[in-house]
Amino acid sequence: MKSVAEQLGVIRRGTEQIEPFEELQRKLERSLQTKKPLRVKYGIDPTAADVHLGHTVPLRKMRLFQELGHQAVLIIGNYTALVGDPSGRDQTRAKLTQELVEANAQEYLQQVSKIIDISKTEVHRNGDWFSHYSFLQVMELCGKITVQRMMERDDFTKRLSKGEPISLHECLYPLMQGQDSVEIHADIELGGSEQLFNLMRGRHLQQDAGQEPQVCITLPILRGLDGEKRMGKSLKNYIGVGEPAREQFGKTMRIPDELLKEWFELLTDRSEADIARFLDPDQTTPFEAKKILAGDIVTFYHGAEAAKVARADWEKQFSEKQDPDHIPEAKIEGARLAEGKMNICPLLVTAGLAPSNKEARRKIGEGAVHIGPDRRKITDPNEAVAVESGLVLRLGRKIVRVTIS
RNA sequence: GGGUCGGUGGCAGAGUGGUCAAUUGCACCAGACUGUAAAUCUGGCGGGCUCAGCCCUACGGGGGUUCAAAUCCCUCCCGGCCCA
Numbered sequence: 001m002k003s004v005a006e007q008l009g010v011i012r013r014g015t016e017q018i019e020p021f022e023e024l025q026r027k028l029e030r031s032l033q034t035k036k037p038l039r040v041k042y043g044i045d046p047t048a049a050d051v052h053l054g055h056t057v058p059l060r061k062m063r064l065f066q067e068l069g070h071q072a073v074l075i076i077g078n079y080t081a082l083v084g085d086p087s088g089r090d091q092t093r094a095k096l097t098q099e100l101v102e103a104n105a106q107e108y109l110q111q112v113s114k115i116i117d118i119s120k121t122e123v124h125r126n127g128d129w130f131s132h133y134s135f136l137q138v139m140e141l142c143g144k145i146t147v148q149r150m151m152e153r154d155d156f157t158k159r160l161s162k163g164e165p166i167s168l169h170e171c172l173y174p175l176m177q178g179q180d181s182v183e184i185h186a187d188i189e190l191g192g193s194e195q196l197f198n199l200m201r202g203r204h205l206q207q208d209a210g211q212e213p214q215v216c217i218t219l220p221i222l223r224g225l226d227g228e229k230r231m232g233k234s235l236k237n238y239i240g241v242g243e244p245a246r247e248q249f250g251k252t253m254r255i256p257d258e259l260l261k262e263w264f265e266l267l268t269d270r271s272e273a274d275i276a277r278f279l280d281p282d283q284t285t286p287f288e289a290k291k292i293l294a295g296d297i298v299t300f301y302h303g304a305e306a307a308k309v310a311r312a313d314w315e316k317q318f319s320e321k322q323d324p325d326h327i328p329e330a331k332i333e334g335a336r337l338a339e340g341k342m343n344i345c346p347l348l349v350t351a352g353l354a355p356s357n358k359e360a361r362r363k364i365g366e367g368a369v370h371i372g373p374d375r376r377k378i379t380d381p382n383e384a385v386a387v388e389s390g391l392v393l394r395l396g397r398k399i400v401r402v403t404i405s
Numbered sequence: 406g407g408g409u410c411g412g413u414g415g416c417a418g419a420g421u422g423g424u425c426a427a428u429u430g431c432a433c434c435a436g437a438c439u440g441u442a443a444a445u446c447u448g449g450c451g452g453g454c455u456c457a458g459c460c461c462u463a464c465g466g467g468g469g470u471u472c473a474a475a476u477c478c479c480u481c482c483c484g485g486c487c488c489a
Binding site for chain 2: 234236253256259285290317318319365397
């Protein structure tokens with residue numbers, strides 16, 4: 001095991017705050033002496049079946065703790081998901097059914113295992129304990145915080161002043177998350193910076209329960225593709241860990257330059273020196289830096305070879321304006337062809353390039369549709385196109401190769 | 406429970422009997438430029454069709470008045486505020 005100083009060094013990298021820092025130091029020292037790993041908690045609510053890069057910031061930190069020999073404890077918030085975390089939200093989350101939550105949870109676990117070593121991770125569903133809580137216990141839990149304290153939260157204050165509804169059950173959320181820490185005896189809890197209130201609840205509840213309180217480590221919120229708002233599913237500004245290599249690469253190439261620094265810091269293992277070099281315009285162009293970043297991200301989820309391919313394809317398509325070597329396939333049923341032909345609009349829709357005939361028609365009018373090896377521009381929305389396997393269709397930056405089934 | 410205001414497209418927010426598939430902003434898509442960055446300009450942004458036209462669905466749900474409703478009436482559901 002590494003020395004406390006060494007551990008602290010890597011743990012601190014990229015964190016927002018460590019509260020309280022001295023306690024972390026003490027815990028690490030004791031752990032080293034007793035050879036007893038620290039229990040590091042991270043909770044994730046299976047509200048949708050997609051893990052994105054925003055989630056990976058704390059998960060990567062958890063992975064680091066695993067590498068340092070500590071015990072990762074992952075909480076699947078199947079009960080908290082039913083409540084909905086009010087943190088950073090300006091409205092109540094939509095209600096989810098238990099079945100949906102469980103289905104999401106399965107998917108989550110699979111995706112999370114791309115980042116942490118799931119075989120060495122303790123996984124709990126907080127429904128395991130909350131489903132057995134009596135009403136009395138819930139009341140006792142509620143007694144551990146005042147309404148004033150709860151309302152001090154920024155998100156609640158905002159909603160209150162804007163006249164937006166706050167449901168009482170949302171107030172349960174921080175208490176539940178905190179109680180999770182009691183249940184699993186957490187030494188450390190990881191979370192996004194907006195989680196501080198919830199994480200601190202855990203400390204208080206643990207103290208109440210006669211436990212040593214956890215250290216709260218918050219990590220910066222990753223901004224999404226737009227470069228402004230936090231990465232999130234609902235904002236459609238995310239990159240999923242399960243997405244294909246070319247998608248991850250392409251989306252990364254579209255982020256604003258200003259995002260480069262934080263993405264390198266939060267999503268890659270690049271050293272400070274490397275990052276400084278990439279961001280220095282005298283040594284690396286932002287364009288190249290972005291390709292490196294995109295390559296790093298793809299490498300993490302798909303391997304170095306896939307990253308190489310994704311980059312080569314991308315350059316071929318966008319820099320050289322050629323057809324890339326690897327083009328996603330779109331299946332067209334042979335039965336839909338009339339004498340080997342099909343009208344261009346339904347063809348684009350079937351190939352998944354356009355959401356509707358109407359939209360396809362518009363895009364043709366805008367000069368966004370090109371087909372075939374010579375990338376002929378389609379101008380007539382009623383054109384019947386000769387379709388054969390291998391035909392390449394383009395609509396804007398989207399590209400697809402037709403296969404007839 | 407009472408009073409009152411309100412529920413419009415992904416969001417914000419106009420519209421208060423016909424000219425409304427619904428002003429505008431944001432977001433989003435595409436075109437030009439370019440580094441699929443930023444900035445800028447342009448077009449688009451419910452759906453179907455035999456597509457300069459026609460048709461269908463849509464302004465919380467249901468019902469009604471009217472030649473005609475997002476707009477008026479009834480009712481139900483949901484929310485804010487005030488009172489209890």
